[in-house]
Amino acid sequence: MLNKNRSAALFEKAKNYFPGGVNSPVRAFRSVGGIPLFLQKGKGAHIWDADGNEYIDYCGSWGPLILGHAHPAVLGKVQETMQNGTSFGAPTELENQLAELIINNHRFIEKLRFVSSGTEAVMSAIRLARGYTKRNKIVKFEGCFHGHADSVLVKAGSGLVTFGNTSSAGIPQSFVNETLVVDLDNEAAIEQVFAQHGNDIACVIIEPIPANNGLLLQRKEFLQFLRDTCTKHGALLIFDEVISGFRVGFEGAAGLYEVKPDILTFGKIIGGGFPVGMYASSKEIMSTVSPEGAVYQAGTLSGNPVAMAAGIAQLSECLKPQFYTQLEEKTKKLSEGMERVCQNKQIACRVFKIGSIFWLSFSNQEAIRKASDIKPEGIARFNSLYHQWHEQGLYFGPSGYEVGFVSSAHTQQDIEKTIQIFERVLH
Numbered sequence: 001m002l003n004k005n006r007s008a009a010l011f012e013k014a015k016n017y018f019p020g021g022v023n024s025p026v027r028a029f030r031s032v033g034g035i036p037l038f039l040q041k042g043k044g045a046h047i048w049d050a051d052g053n054e055y056i057d058y059c060g061s062w063g064p065l066i067l068g069h070a071h072p073a074v075l076g077k078v079q080e081t082m083q084n085g086t087s088f089g090a091p092t093e094l095e096n097q098l099a100e101l102i103i104n105n106h107r108f109i110e111k112l113r114f115v116s117s118g119t120e121a122v123m124s125a126i127r128l129a130r131g132y133t134k135r136n137k138i139v140k141f142e143g144c145f146h147g148h149a150d151s152v153l154v155k156a157g158s159g160l161v162t163f164g165n166t167s168s169a170g171i172p173q174s175f176v177n178e179t180l181v182v183d184l185d186n187e188a189a190i191e192q193v194f195a196q197h198g199n200d201i202a203c204v205i206i207e208p209i210p211a212n213n214g215l216l217l218q219r220k221e222f223l224q225f226l227r228d229t230c231t232k233h234g235a236l237l238i239f240d241e242v243i244s245g246f247r248v249g250f251e252g253a254a255g256l257y258e259v260k261p262d263i264l265t266f267g268k269i270i271g272g273g274f275p276v277g278m279y280a281s282s283k284e285i286m287s288t289v290s291p292e293g294a295v296y297q298a299g300t301l302s303g304n305p306v307a308m309a310a311g312i313a314q315l316s317e318c319l320k321p322q323f324y325t326q327l328e329e330k331t332k333k334l335s336e337g338m339e340r341v342c343q344n345k346q347i348a349c350r351v352f353k354i355g356s357i358f359w360l361s362f363s364n365q366e367a368i369r370k371a372s373d374i375k376p377e378g379i380a381r382f383n384s385l386y387h388q389w390h391e392q393g394l395y396f397g398p399s400g401y402e403v404g405f406v407s408s409a410h411t412q413q414d415i416e417k418t419i420q421i422f423e424r425v426l427h
């Protein structure tokens with residue numbers, strides 16, 4: 001057994017300071033049980049916990065670290081920038097540079113605004129959609145996660161089209177009444193929701209690659225259907241690309257599927273491991289944002305120079321030739337290796353993948369496109385194996401609903417070793 005004494009002691013202490021001992025709930029390991037690892041160091045694709053144990057990391061800080069930990073280009077740019085101060089609350093050239101880098105390489109972005117988290121990006125995008133359309137209601141999908149703003153912490157009730165129920169205490173029913181929740185992969189539900197509420201729907205928000213509740217890969221036709229329906233009814237389509245943005249290609253899911261949303265939201269990769277979010281749209285729609293327009297949105301640390309520097313360094317690496325194809329090849333090798341191991345052992349398993357995102361599903365289902373298609377037995381199996389992976393030196397997000405991420409720092413050797421460990425654990 002690995003020695004986890006120091007993690008255990010730190011966790012005991014942390015419970016006195018933070019609810020559940022953590023500053024974001026999933027970190028408490030409630031799904032898999034046991035003690036969360038306190039991490040101390042990361043380099044490339046590897047991390048070390050407070051007891052000095054080493055792991056190959058497939059969590060990557062939940063997605064931001066597409067170059068792995070402590071990438072020299074990111075560290076260098078950050079260090080250089082910090083020498084001149086860390087925050088001004090006034091414009092800096094670095095904001096222009098990151099914006100140019102994005103706008104010049106993304107067909108669907110004309111103007112943008114930097115914020116400090118994915119949650120803030122989504123919250124602002126929804127306000128923008130409401131301000132621009134002068135409508136109130138939003139449509140979201142069961143199985144998509146959009147951060148923790150009030151209007152998106154809503155889950156489906158029963159029935160095809162429902163006013164949601166809150167998925168958190170502390171959210172007034174009056175807010176919830178403005179959020180309609182439908183199933184993914186279901187054109188009829190969208191038709192019905194627009195038939196009932198079409199004139200008051202400001203936007204439809206979706207993770208075009210839903211990756212927060214398993215990996216629920218959508219049909220391109222469904223995304224196109226959302227595009228066409230929104231256009232027909234004068235609603236805006238929001239792609240929440242906080243995970244998929246700069247991950248499945250520089251243009252994210254919008255570029256991959258060639259479906260143009262009205263507003264896009266970003267986070268995670270864009271900040272190179274620092275807290276950055278962004279929402280973006282056409283010049284016309286963005287002119288609704290303050291100080292040009294009437295939709296208010298602001299932030300003391302928005303466009304923070306150190307965070308911008310990290311984003312510039314990271315996205316510049318992503319733009320290098322072959323960056324995404326190499327990532328994808330590695331992910332394919334990993335996924336196919338894991339599937340082969342399971343096949344040999346006659347264990348039901350599929351590894352769903354897109355770009356460098358993968359999701360291990362202990363089931364034989366050919367496609368899983370909506371939340372209700374996920375079988376709890378498969379999740380239970382993942383959770384039961386979780387600590388054995390730790391023992392052997394693999395670190396995944398601590399729940400069977402979490403996807404994994406491959407970074408450019410993972411070596412062929414890391415991938416091969418991972419497949420070997422996977423085989424040993426399933427033995």
Ligand SMILES: *Cc1c(COP(=O)(O)O)cnc(C)c1O
Pocket residue numbers: 117118119120122145146147148207212240241242243267268277
């Ligand atoms: C992570 C995530 C968010 C929330 O971003 P934070 O930076 O954690 O606030 C929102 N939407 C999606 C799709 C995400 O993956």
